[in-house]
Amino acid sequence: MKTVLATLNAKYIHMSLALRYLKAYSEKEFDIELAEYTIKDPAMNVVTDLFRRAPDVVGFSCYIWNIEETIGIVRMLKKIRPDVRVVLGGPEVSYDTQYWMERLPEVDFIVMGEGEETLHHLLTELRDGSNKFHFVFGIAYRGRDGAVVLNPGRPKAALDDLPSPHYFADDVPQLPTRVVYFETSRGCPFSCQFCLSSIEVGVRYFDIERTKRDLLHLIRSGARLIKFVDRTFNIKRDYALEIFQFLIDNHGGSCVFQFEITADIMRPEVIAFLSEHAPPGVFRFEIGVQSTNEETNEIIQRRQNFAKLSRTVTMIKESGKIDQHLDLIAGLPEENYESFRKTFNDVFALGPEELQLGFLKMLRGTGVRARAADYGYVYMDHAPYEILGNDVLPFSDIVRIKQAEDVLEKYWNAHRADASVRYLIDEAFPSAWDFFQGFGAYWESRGWERIGHQLEDLFSRLREFVAMEAAAALPAAEGLMKLDYFRQHKYRPRKLWWDMSLSPEEHAFWMRRLVERPLDAGEPFAALRLSERELHKQVMIDRVPFDLAAYLADGVVRVGPGTDSLLVARFSADAERRADIYAMPLSSAAVI
Structure with a gap:
């Protein structure tokens, strides 16, 4: 058979x-x-x-x-x-x-x-x-x-009686290019009513020595990304710490590990341990926030201390070691449009590397589906059962949130224009939500959701939106967009989305100046010792209307008389990394 x-x-x-x-x-x-x-x-x-x-x-x-x-x-x-x-x-x-x-x-x-x-x-x-x-x-x-x-259900299996799923010879050649899923436990201690994991009572763990053997096998076999599917990896602190230590000792320099953690129960000593010992970029954390509305969290039986969660996320971010992916769910009970706007801004203020905006799905077997009528939910008949509205969030508001979600994915989560978006949120719009919502609505009004886009299109469309909605911020924003655009490239881009602000004569002058006085662009640039031929092959320059050197040092955009700078983008000959950015002042002292 x-x-x-x-x-x-x-x-x-x-x-x-x-x-x-x-x-x-x-x-x-x-x-x-x-x-x-x-x-x-x-x-x-x-x-x-x-x-x-x-x-x-x-x-x-x-x-x-x-x-x-x-x-x-x-x-x-x-x-x-x-x-x-x-x-x-x-x-x-x-x-x-x-x-x-x-x-x-x-x-x-x-x-x-x-x-x-x-x-x-x-x-x-x-x-x-x-x-x-x-x-x-x-x-x-x-x-x-x-x-x-x-038939009646089967009793839960003894996990250590289950053979490991990680030793099939046919899988080994695929490991470097695939996402490997891994579990150290089954079950979840929480009762979130939108999640199927709330149905299973208790948490069962695999033997930790078996877990270590399996992980070591995957790492040595060439795995590059291992995602742990445990619903709350850090619920058992000692177990989690031992696995963290094991992976720190054995990651092999090329494997990344992603965990789903509950941030408000993570102890400061665990964060301090990771801050001190975790190699940069080896760990990623996914943190489900979902909502900061207390009434909503009470209804869905989600115990969450947002102050503690914020402390954890901030401490991890300050360590500079671990990227964080925070999740939100739009459409939870009693969270209307304004409440969700607040939730979004509360969480965006924590500065996550990625903010995932999802929509409530009425999964079969969950508590929210069983009580759908209590909150006036309407939702798709077939999978994925996404909501179409409820008593406090009509479909028209869901459409607005989806507009914001679209540009959030294209810009913030894809990290295509980090400097530009950050500046616009801080300086030109009332809040992060107002920027993404406004841009999302503008994007749809222009019909851009129906056509494809290349990288240059993303920047030209952002510029058009800023020119229409925040014109006073456009000069500095456009300069930052040039910076972001160059940072997206490993190779010298063949075309630009903007017209160069330097005339041909000015461009020739400053290229000669970089050859003759490379220290004007800073010691790191001068240390490259580029010949004139290498300079023309590897470097692009243009003017930006702010003090670029100060911005690269502290992230603050300073504009005013005498602050214009020359943006110098150098693309490495071996193209192992994206462009390096240098600043050259355009003051009279630099010209003499």
Whole structure:
């Protein structure tokens, strides 16, 4: 009996952890292949590949991001292979399972909850032909009369009885270019009503020595990015500290580790330890804030001390060692547009490297979905079940928030114009939200969401918006946009989005001056000892209307008489890094 375990990943770079657990648990007794696709793959291509594999059983791992595409594939597959047994599993079908069995007559079985032991038992019954499915805890199946039968759930597995999913030889060549998912525990201690993790009671841990062995194997096998899927990695302080120390000692210089942490319970001594010992860039933290509205947090049973959270985020940021990704959810109960504006500004003020703005999804099995009528929620009928409005946040406000989210992703989270955006928020707009909302609305009014864009377009469109909405800030903002644009390049850009402010004669003069008096651009530039030929190949210059040297030193934009500077961008010959920026004053002292 041949079994193919398949899933549609959100992106090609992802590797399904669930499929690997299932295969590792059952491969000694069953012929099991893994088949990973993406949600962008044409259904016909996926079905053709599965058909060629000639399976007797096909299992699909189902999530909100792939369930609708999976349904289309299952229906096609059953038309050409009506004899194949189809099994669904995963969080999307583990709740409202009766609904899924009734909606999808092509599906023979659904595995509910943890699947390793349940799938093994089901495959045993199918292989042996005994068909005693009523003994298989944790499955849904169809009885002889066609009626759906939901068996009782299976007790939670002893985690250390599960074979490791990280030792398949076929995975090793992929590790350097894929995201590796890893867990040290299962379960969550919190009860956030929008999250499926709130349904499971308690937290179970894998043996820490096993965890270390698996991590060391992945690092030595070439993994470059390992994302820990633990819902709250730092809930058990001693365990987390030991893993942090192990990774500090064994990261190998090229592997990055991402954790989901709860910031308001992180102890100062843990932050101090990381600040002192963590190598820069090796750790990333994802922190779910979701909302700073106290009434909202009480409704969704989310205990959160924002003052402590802010302290943690600030201390981590000041260490300069760890990038932070903070999450917000728009549309939570009793959070209207103005409340969400405050939440956004509260969190943006913490200066995260990335601020993810998501929208509430009414997941099957969650408390917010069960109480949807209490708050007047309307939402999509099918996955991803995103909200369309509620009693305090109409669809029109959701549209406005989505406008802001669009430009937030393009500019802040993509780090394409950090200096420009930071200046505009601080100097030209009432708040960060007002900048992103205003720019997002302008972007949509110009129809730019319907057309593509290159890097130059992002800057020219930002300039157009500033010229319309904050003209007084435009000169300095445009200078910072030039700086940001050069910093986006490893190679000397072939075209610019602006007209050079230096005339050809001025440009020639200052290029000669850089050859003759490189110290005017600072000692680091002079130390490059560039020849005239190298200078013309590697350097671009233009005027900016503020003291660039002061800005590079302290991040403050100083404008006024005599502050104009020459922006000197040097692009390394080996292109190993992006442009280095130097400043040259345009005062009379420098000209003499």
